[in-house]
Amino acid sequence: MNKQEHESAPDRLGEYLIGKKIGAGGMGSVYLATNVHTDQLVAIKILPSALAREPGFVERFHREIEALKKMHNPYVIEFYDSGVENDIYYYVMEYVDGETLTKRLRREKRIDWKTVVEISIQICSALKAAHDAGIIHRDLKPSNLMLKEDGTVKLADFGVAQLFATEKLTVTGGIIGTAEYMSPEQAEGKRVSRQSDLYSLGAVMYVMLTGKPPFSGKTMLAIIQKQKYGQFDKPSRYVDDLPIWLEEIVCQLLEKDPQKRFPDAYVLSRRLQEVLNKYEMSTSEDTYALSGTSDVSVTPTVVQSASDQEAGSGTLMQGLMRAQLEADSTGSRLSRLFDNTFFLLGILLLLVLGGYYWFQERELTQEEMYNEAELILNQPENPEWYTARDKYLIPLLESDPNKWESQVRPKLKQIQVYVTRTEAGMSGKRKLRSVTQTEPQRFIMLAQHYRDAGNLVQAEIVLSALVDALHADKEQKEMRAVAEQMLKELRDNANRTAKRYVMLTQSMANADALFQKKKYQEAEAVWKALIVLYGQDPNEVAQKEINKAKQNLAKLPELIQAEESTTETQKAEPENE
Structure with missing residues (x-):
């Protein structure tokens, strides 16, 4: 096994042999692993020991585990196991043999609208499971959606959701998420809700349909400003055959006001299913009309006499109409009462007067x-x-x-x-x-x-x-x-x-202390993690610390060399004396 392939991860954790690295994020890296007893392929997420010593990281890692444990849904990555070994925290989950939605979009640019609807219905099911468990994902985006070969979707990465799982953790967070798919309220640092995830789903649907996100810009701040105040182009501008019903759904999901979006993922999934049903009905009606024309054209021509024609469908329809008229003329006393014009006018007048007095605004205290x-x-x-x-x-x-x-x-x-x-x-x-x-x-x-x-x-x-x-x-x-x-x-x-940025400043101070103690790899891990967590936060406090972290990483080889030179000089001075 190539050690460089999985960096500082051990060869084995618990009953799992660690393989190649298949993903990374601010809360750790994900590796392909094998269960030594069953030979089952799994994915294992590892929290580096350097981060485990930082305040809040272990608690957040545990909360991500608890989030996965709560959800049992065919469209959410399944949780298997968790543990800690030699100060290395990890959890084991389902390995999805497929590709991310990001990878598919890079290859295909756009996805046909029917497939978009099918994918979105599955995402709705996953979001409903999360919301029912009291969890807001907060970072729904193409790279967090895995696609299997059979078309099944798997929602992954609930790490960002757990940054805000309690008030205690909320105060240490900033604006965390991905700008292109972030709801306006999340971009403003306001409280998020299930409608915030639905906004993100709308942005994901938009990019699947058009090949581009609803808002883009050169900087994260520019994108956030557009999320809060900008107006996107309607998807039909880029997609010719898009049903109007689907475009209306996407536009409603991208409303600035959360209350104007759909109330929950279940209602949205029903609306999406209606799009497919309406399309099938409209196409089946067209097919029926065409097939009816075809039947007439291929039916052998039969010359009918006048008497035959008179005794045909026209006579039958005439009889039916006469029977209906007779039935209508012999209605009940109640039906005859409702046929009375003066009675209906009286009812209408009562309704108007009653409505006026009902809605008459009383004087407020x-x-x-x-x-x-x-x-x-x-x-x-x-x-x-x-x-x-x-x-x-x-x-x-x-x-x-x-x-x-x-x-x-x-x-x-x-x-x-x-x-x-x-x-x-x-x-x-x-x-x-x-x-x-x-x-x-x-x-x-x-x-x-x-x-x-x-x-x-x-x-x-x-x-x-x-x-x-x-x-x-x-x-x-x-x-x-x-x-x-x-x-x-x-x-x-x-x-x-x-x-809000207590954790950031404290972690930066800890990284500096680790560097001074010559624990260069641990300091590097902390700096990189903070860049992932806060790198897109436009706040001045965050940007100041993140710029410092980036500068430290860029100068790391130079700093290590200078530190080693100083140490060698200090060792050489007593010998010269």
Whole structure:
């Protein structure tokens, strides 16, 4: 057995002989292995010992195991066994003799729509099993989908799902996933749901149909911005024979608002099956029509007499029509009542009046008005915030200022921030400088531009300076309040971000310590793992540490040589003395 083939993996773990490496990820590498008792081929995932000593990795590895144990589905990789030997943690799973969807797409570019539907129905079954077990996959993409020769799909890699299995682990994570297939809410670091996985499935279906993801870009940040705000081309632009029913499904899956997507994977699978059923029905009707024409053309011509024709199908239809008319004319008393025009008009009038009084909006209490406003403001910024202000909050303040001042005023201030941003052109549809903008508006927009670009430091500098500059300007009191609110939001987010990256900074410090102890391979393993986990996170804190890790890896041979030279020099000095 070639040792280089499986790097630092042992020749044997438990009752499994380790073979060649067949996959890799941030939480370990996957090897082909053989059960020594049954000769069964399996896949074994190994957590390197260097990562096992890092905080949180073993716990996450165990959670991935627990996730697989919970799921029993023909379209999910089957879990077999797990264990630890000589500080090496591993688990054994089903080996799929096939290829990833990524590999197939590279070879075929596109997949015909019927096969896409069949693959997607199987993925729905796998996702339903995961969601029923309380697990959100979070990283559904072509490379995590294995295709067997018989067309069976196997969903793999629940490692990212388990990074967020508990609140304890959530706070140490960042934006983790693959940008091209990441839902908008996941890209914003918000709480994800089963609809987030359905969005990812929509992106996978899109790339299978068209050969390209719905959004692409030169950088991960650019793709994420498009996921949040961009509009994709409809699949029919690239696929000529695509049924409209299937395109509607894909477009609904890629809705920005999770509530506008399908409620769950089961409902989606039924809709996908309907596409196949509708297509079969439409084609069978066409076939029936064609076959009927063919029968007429090949039937021998028979000349019929006039009397024969009169006694044929026309006579039969005439009799049937007469019988139906007679039956209709002798209905019951109730049926005759419903045939009465005046009776039906009376019923209609009652329904209209009843509906009017039923839907007549009653006057809300003050508490109900406040609750309605809160419901609207708990949603992301949108034009409905104007409704909350004009319909609920301002009337509340006018009706009883003593009671509502302390509760309503902060919310009006929150809405004013949104209004000012909108009026200043902060949607990105205007240029940074406009003749209609005041100077404070321009600087607020500039700060927003820096924030959206990920340059939080520069955004904070601009806002802090603006707050100080407007301190004594009574005419700009409103703009100063907006700047203060934005600055507060920025700093609050920065504090949450710092807590979120505790594991990253701690692991980087541990890797540096390992390097100083001349444990170069272990330090290298930690740096590589962190790059996989955080390499696509656009946050400044993450990027700073990841750039440092990349620089260390690039300079590793040089650093090792310098370290060894220093050691040799230190050893030589006593001899010279």
